[in-house]
Every structure is written in structure tokens, then in C-alpha cells.
Amino acid sequence: MRSIALRVEHRQQQSLSPRLQQAVRLLQLSSLDFAQEVHDALGKNPFLEGDESDPEAPAADLPETDVEPGLAAPAAASADEPFLDTSAVMDTSPEGDADGDVDYSERDSWQADGLSSQRRGEEGDLSAMDMMAVETSLNEHLHGQINVLPLSMRDVVLAKSIVESLDDDGYLRTDLDELIELTELDPPASPDELQVALRLVQSLDPLGVAARSVGECLLLQLSSIEDEGEREIARHIVTDHLDCLAAKDVAGLARKLKRTPAEIEGVCDRIRRLDPRPGWHFGASQVQYVTPDVIIRKLRGAWRVQLNPSIVPKVRLNHVYAEMFQRHRQAQNGEMAAHLQEARWTVRNIEQRFATILSVSEAIVKRQKHFFEYGALAMKPLGLREIADEVGLHESTVSRVTNNKYMATPLGVFELKYFFSRAMTTASGGACSATAIRGVIKDMIEAERSSAPLSDAEIARQLAQQGLVVARRTVTKYRQLLKIEAVERRRRAA
Template identity: 65%
Template sequence: MGSMDLRAESRQTQTLSPRLQHAVRLLQMSSLDFAAMVRDKMGQNPFLEPEEGEDGEAATDSGEADTAAEGAPSEAEAADVTSIDPGDDREIWQGEGPGGTRRAEDGEISALDMMAVETTLNMHLHEQLNVLPLEPRDRALAQAIVESLDDDGYLRTPLDEVAEVLNLEPPPSPTELSIALKRVQSLDPAGVAARSVAECLQLQLSKIDCAASRALAERIVSRHLHTLAAKDVNGLAHQLGETPARIEEVCDRIRRLDPRPGWRFGSSQVAYVVPDVLVKRVRGQWSVQLNPAVVPRVRFNHVYAELFQRHRSTHNGEMAGHLQDARWTLRNVEQRFSTILDVAQAIVRRQRHFLEYGPMAMKPLVLREIADEVGIHESTVSRVTNNKYMATPIGVFELKYFFSRAMISANGSACSATAIRGLIKDIIEAERPERPLSDAEITRQLAQQGLVVARRTVTKYRQMLRIESVERRRRHS
């Protein structure tokens, strides 16, 4: 019978402290997310403040004036507030607020009040429903359908589930739901509240003036949508008994319809890629520098720190935590961007031929090579290159773009996958339009140049380049 005993043994293991784990997560952040985190820190930590620019005003990472704490009133606003008579609330309620009208110093309406409010798809549809003479029950059903639409303008939710949200008594019948759906589908933009791409296009066929073309388009959309997507004009002509020229004319009219009517509404803001590193050639040498626009302009408030150290006691432990967190945040900012710059410089040194001659000159590169050169771990390089971008004279690239595995050619030399993709693109661009090359023919041409690549690899690279197959290129030509 086995015995039970207690033993004490010591072993060494590597663990990451919570603070180090947090630092790793910060390193993996994009620069925009990191800058937002630093702004939040400045709003919460009294020992952090925006760094003043050359003009003496506090500047954020975008170079514009910003307050250390979001929502904090300026000195001018504070003076206005203190000058209001506490016994008169009218001036307070008529002051600047979220719903009030902002006026400039001369009494004119502020420019912010002149900006147009963005109209969402739901707002646009509700405005049309509000002017229709509908019964409250019918209006509620139509509004419920509008609220169930996705960003594309489609109704992905079954009608019975839409009815369950309303809890109407008696429950709406299938006929009522169908009528409410037709009513919403009749609104602008055409094609809204469709349940499939075919239905969305069918709702827009009324825009085709010619009755014969409209009837032919109806047959194509309802029965041969996949053939239309494949651009098989000859196949459609054979199936419908029409000439290819006639089919091409109607298909061209169908392609002018909008398969996503909801995209016309909503936010008009475009998310742009902000490069973290700027690369340019100066006197024959490649220069790498950080983009000042993504580096948070934050500094340590020494005045507050000295006052705190002078009057420190055991009762203000929270302020001591803020002081330690401020120093740790500044170290993170410095180390983060120093690591990004070191990694970017190492990448440029190894891929300078790519910057000079294009993708064909891209060298094979793995994370370990950069890690050994910079003196950091491979996982750190992986986090640094995640969601970080480099602006070069030939375009903006993610740092991960410069890494690719090596492929050995027939003569024993190494070639990167990026270079092979560039060669495949050049081969396809040089092909004759009336006789496009298949993936097998491209594979043979690569083999003639000493690059042994499998056909399925050529297919994968062609799809990565977003180049259509040989059949579609032949039909298009």
C-alpha cells in the first residue's frame, strides 16, 4: 500500500509579472491605440501633462492643442462660469451645452453649429415612414423592420423574430409582416430591406426603362445569378437563347445596380493608415525616422512631483501609485518607439534593394534574423511588426510585409516568396490578352527561369495578388 508524504522542493521558472504582461500588450498595440491610451493616462494621472509645442501651446500626438484631461474647462470657460450670478439659472441653461446653440464672442453662431449632421440609414428610413399615413400598429411593424437592418441595408433577421421584439397583441400575422416588409422595401434607397442579393437587385430593376431589357434582367437575376457573377456571357447567351452582345448589354446594366444600398448612409469618415516610420533616401543612404505624428507628446510634471515628495505622508497612497504609474508610462513610451525604430532600421538595412528595385529584389527574411541583430526576442519582433506601418518612396507597407520564407531556386540561390509573387504579376501583365496564361503555364515559365514552384502555390500567389483565373481573364478579353 502506497504511503503519503510531504516533500518540499525548489525549482526555477520564468514568469511574467502583471506589469510586464501589460507592457507586452502595449507593444503590440497600433500607434493610434497606444496614443489613445496615453491620452487616457494624462486625463487620469496628475503627474502627466501634454508636452508644449514650439508655439507654447500643449500639443498632442497629432500636433494639435489638447487638454490634459478630456472635458476639463479652459481658463476662459472657467472665468465665464464664475462670473455667472448663482441666483440666475437662466444663463446657465442657455449656455453652451450638448443641445444648445454655441455662439462666438461676437454673438454669431459658431461654425460647429453649421456642420451637417450625418444621416444614417435608419434615420433616413424613419423620416420617410413618419410622413406616411399609417396606423400605429403598421408603423410599429415597419419601424421594427427598419431597426433590424444591417449596415448593408439587408434584413438578415427572420420576420417572426422581428415580430417577437414588439410584443404586439394580437401577434402580427404573416400577411401583416409581409405588407410591412413591402412597405419598407418601397422606400428610398431602392433595394433596401432585401433578404438576398437577388432580391436586392430585383427591387432595383424598375430603373431599367426598356421593358424587354428589364424582363431579361429579371430572368438573369432570379435564375442565373451565379453565372452572372462568373461573367460567363457565352453561357448565359446559350441558356437564355440570346446573342452574346444582347446579354453583355443587359449584364452591364445590372452591374450598375447597387448590391449594398445601406453603404450610401452612415459615417463618411475614412480610416487612413498612419505610418509609424518614415523612410527616405538622403545623399544615397536610406534614412529611417519615427513619424512625429504618432509619438505621444507627454512629459512628466516635475512641479507636482516635487510638491508631493515634499508633503508625502502615509495617507496619500493613491498619489504614490499615480507617481509610479507616470514614470512607468514614460518609460514605456520611450522603450516602445525606440524598439520600433531599431527594428525598422534593421529591416531597411536588409531590404534596401527592395526599396531601390521593387518586389523582385525582396530578400528572404525571418524574425530570428532581426531579433539577433537588434538583441531582442523573436516574439518581441513579432509584436513590434504587428499593426505597424512604414512609409517609403514606393508606398506604405506593414512591417510584416518585409518578412517571407526562403525558396531555393534550381541554382541553389534563395528567393523570397514576395519576389516570386512579383514575377508572377509581371508574367501575367506581359501575357497576350487573347491568350491568357494558365497557372500550369506560369509554373512552366518559372521553371524555365530556375524557380521550381508548385502549381497550387502559383494559384495561391495569384489569388493573393487578386488576379482572376485564366477563364475569367479570357472572357473579359
């Protein structure tokens, strides 16, 4: 019979300290998320201070390194020592004269001009802000047209309810039955009334607005085709053969519509000039820009790696507050002590983040220098372990550094993980990177004839002739990564 017993075991388990947990979290953030994190820390922690008086000040003091063959990357510092000299990267003292005095006359003059400009605006004169162009949204553009039409109040409510249900593309994705409850009319709107209101909105500018599908959007814009014969052919194509249009099957369309390929090609080109997203012409476009973390330049024959000055936050420990707290520290000030400790961790972890990014970037540039000279075809196979062994870090740390971090080069802006690819064996027994093979595939497709595009199988055959043994499905995967359409969609009539 088994009995219940207590047993004590000693077991070692590795765990990260709070400071290292914060360091890992800051390291894997993108530059935008990291900037927001630093901004939040400045707002919450009284022992941290920032200086935004001169955003370009750190550029001259940023560490730069020549990356040449045979030079080893700097060894990583221990977890208890700072990676970078704080005075070099984090110095945020304002520039002034020899005595440290800052000339504020220019700033005061600018502020005075701003106040006088504001007063002129308040007195009725036009100011600079009054002359700025204001973006008009799609809803405002349609509401303005509805307001000048001779409609009853009920029709106006129905039309505007449809307008408010449009998405950014200008499409109506909501069923008309759902709009009946949203209008809250008494008596409730009927489906026929909503159909009339929908036709009214679809007749407004821009053409194609309030469509419920791509086909309907194109049909609403066919009135812009002046030639009646072409317009009728386009109507048949959009209504019955939209899949053939998408596949660019000109021969199939000519056979089904009993027209010549030249006629069908002309009509298809005219249809492609229509706008499938009419709502994009209104409102400010949401463009997501990438801010590079490091900048690569070639100076005096050597590639130089530099941190981007615009992403290095000017954050430092407020020594005045820290010394005052240490002198008047009491037992009940545990929260302030925690803030002070967190401020010290934040400054050191910021230094550690940029030092790690810099050392990994140096190692990448050293290994992939031929890419910067000759392009993607010269990319070498590279794994995380190679960089980790060179800079003295763990593979997981290198993985965190290469995600959401970008490098500005003369060839463009690339994510750091772009430079890593597995090795593929060539027919001669050598190794070639997957990035180089994608570059070869891209060059092949760009050089193909539009009337006879290359299929994935044909691309694989030509690669084999060059000594690159790649399966057809691998070619398909690489083509999709390059965002290149299939052969049927690239085919054009001769």
C-alpha cells in the first residue's frame, strides 16, 4: 500500500532579472514602438529627462566603424556593464557659449512672431494656417452633393445613411436590410426606398461609388467610355467574363464574344483604366514610412556603419533629483526608490539596445559586403548562428535584433533579417543563397516577352541550365514572395 510522503529537492533554474527582462523587451521593439516606449517612460518617471532642443546634435558623436575584411566585431559587454559610453550617445547638453549660457534671443523672436501671427488671425486677417489646404473626405464630398439636390427630408436621411456606411474604398459592404434599422424612420424605410437611395448615391461623383462588388463598380464607370461599341463589349466582359479579364485571357474572350483579339485587347486596356477603388481619391492617404535604424555608406573604399541619429533618444538620468532623493531618502519612499532604479535600468538598456544593433549590423555588412557592391545576385548564405558567434550573443538575441530593424543602404532600405538566407547547393557543389536565386528569377521575368511569359516550370528549367537546381514549387514560392503574378496573368496578346 502506497503512502503519502513529503520530499524536499534542490533544483537550479535560470531566470531573467527584471532589468534583463526590460532589456529584452526593449531590444525586440521596432523603432516606432521603442520611441513610444521611451516617451511613456519620460512621462511616468521623474528621474528621467530628455532634451529635444537640437535633434541633430548627436550626429557628430555617434560611433562609426570601418568594416573591412579581417576586422572582428567588438565583443559584447556583460549584462552589468554599459555597452556604450553615455557621454557619446546620450549627451543632450544644449549648445551655448564657453560659459554654458544659451542664447534665447532667436527663440524669443520666433515666439513673438508666432504670437503676433496668431493675433492677426484673431483680428480677421488671414494667417498661415488659414491658407493651408484641407483634405476633403469621401463622406463630406458626397454629403455636399446631396445637400444641393431637391430631395425630401426622408430621401436625404436614406441617402446619407448609405454614405455613412461606405468604407475607405467607396464600397457599400453593409446589406440594405441592416440599414433599415439604422435610419430609425417612422414609418420604417422599405427595401424599395433604399434601392432608390442607393441608385441616387451611385449617380454621384466619383463614378463607381457605393458599389457592392468590383463588377458593379466597373459597370457604374462604363459610361465614361465614349465609343458605344466598345462600351457594349466592356459591359459583356464585366458582367459575364470578369474572371477571364482578371486572367488576361484575351484569346478566350475573343472566342466567346466572337471578336478579334485586337478589339478585345483594346477594350480590356480601357477597362483597366477604370478605378476599382474610387474612395481612394479623397482623404489623406495613410502612408506608413519605415525609419532605418542604421545607415550604410561607402567612404574611402570602406563600408561604414552608423546609427541613425533620428532614432537615438536623448534620455539621461536627472542627477539633481537623484542626489536630492538620496540625501532625503526615507523608509516610506519605496515607490520613489523603485522609480530611481527603473530610470537607471532604462538608460543602461537603451545603451545596450543600440550597441547590440550596431554590432550586429557591422557583422552583417562584413559578411555581405558583396551585396552592397553588386546587388542581390551576390548575396551569400548566412545564418543567425554565424552572426551570434561573431558578436558573442545568443541566436535568440540576434533574432530579436533583426526583426523590425531596418538598414538604409545605397540599394534601398532593407530589414536586417533580409540578409539571412539558407544555403542552396548548386550543380557544381557550391552554395548559393535563396535571395540570390530570387534575384535571378526576378531578372528572368523582367526580361521575358509579354506575349510569351515564362511559366514556373520553364524558369526552373532555365535555372537548372545555369547550375541552380530549384524545384518548380520553390520557384512558385519565390515568385509569390516577389509579388509577381502567375504566367496566365502576365500573358498579353501578341
